[in-house]
Amino acid sequence: xxxxxxxxxxxxxxxxxxxxxxxxxxxxxxxxxxxxxxxxxxxxxxxxxxxxxxxxxxxxxxxxxxxxxxxxxxxxxxxxxxxxxxxxxxxxxxxxxxxxxxxxxxxxxxxxxxx
Amino acid sequence: xxxxxxxxxxxxxxxxxxxxxxxxxxxxxxxxxxxxxxxxxxxxxxxxxxxxxxxxxxxxxxxxxxxxxxxxxxxxxxxxxxxxxxxxxxxxxxxxxxxxxxxxxxxxxxxxx
Numbered sequence: 001x002x003x004x005x006x007x008x009x010x011x012x013x014x015x016x017x018x019x020x021x022x023x024x025x026x027x028x029x030x031x032x033x034x035x036x037x038x039x040x041x042x043x044x045x046x047x048x049x050x051x052x053x054x055x056x057x058x059x060x061x062x063x064x065x066x067x068x069x070x071x072x073x074x075x076x077x078x079x080x081x082x083x084x085x086x087x088x089x090x091x092x093x094x095x096x097x098x099x100x101x102x103x104x105x106x107x108x109x110x111x112x113x114x115x
Numbered sequence: 116x117x118x119x120x121x122x123x124x125x126x127x128x129x130x131x132x133x134x135x136x137x138x139x140x141x142x143x144x145x146x147x148x149x150x151x152x153x154x155x156x157x158x159x160x161x162x163x164x165x166x167x168x169x170x171x172x173x174x175x176x177x178x179x180x181x182x183x184x185x186x187x188x189x190x191x192x193x194x195x196x197x198x199x200x201x202x203x204x205x206x207x208x209x210x211x212x213x214x215x216x217x218x219x220x221x222x223x224x225x226x227x228x
Contacts, residue, residue: 033215033216035218040124040220041220042121042206042218042219042220042221043160043206043218043221044218045215045216045217045218048215056215089158091160093160098213101148101165101167101210101212103150103162103165104162104216105162106152106159106160106161107159108157108158108159109158109159
């Protein structure tokens, strides 16, 4: 009964590089959420995906950020041409059904550091 | 629009004291859900409780208790006889029906030995 798995735990990138963050939801969960946590800022919703579909990306910056959840494999949050302001902890969560009452199960997060 | 406010940024209490973490929410929906999550120093978020808008009964789980008051739009969390292991960041969260969960900024709780 593995929980939500995120990797890597820590990711260091130089400005301008690409960052790829992976998330494998709990077994049987087909709904994935990505949140970003900045120091003293709490968790900010970024995007909600179901298998092969983006349902809500209202919290995602319009440029450089993208997310996918393919039919096979983990969900990927991709940040192109990273800047220092992208440094944050990125958390993935999953649920068996669409949220709105469903509790979310969180991974341990990926700490992204941009040099 | 939905919003969660945790006015207390940081609280420090001495072990065995009781402590209450405040949470005030805003929503236009009549159906909504409230949550508390704990984030210990290890970083992973741990679910503590979920409450729907139609159930105003207070809940007690061991040393933890929650006070939900729709009249004041509050969902406060009390830890009785606090312990050092309770030191963490605590997040209050809200979701409207079939919508994403949004979080407050969190309250960092320090329990001093």
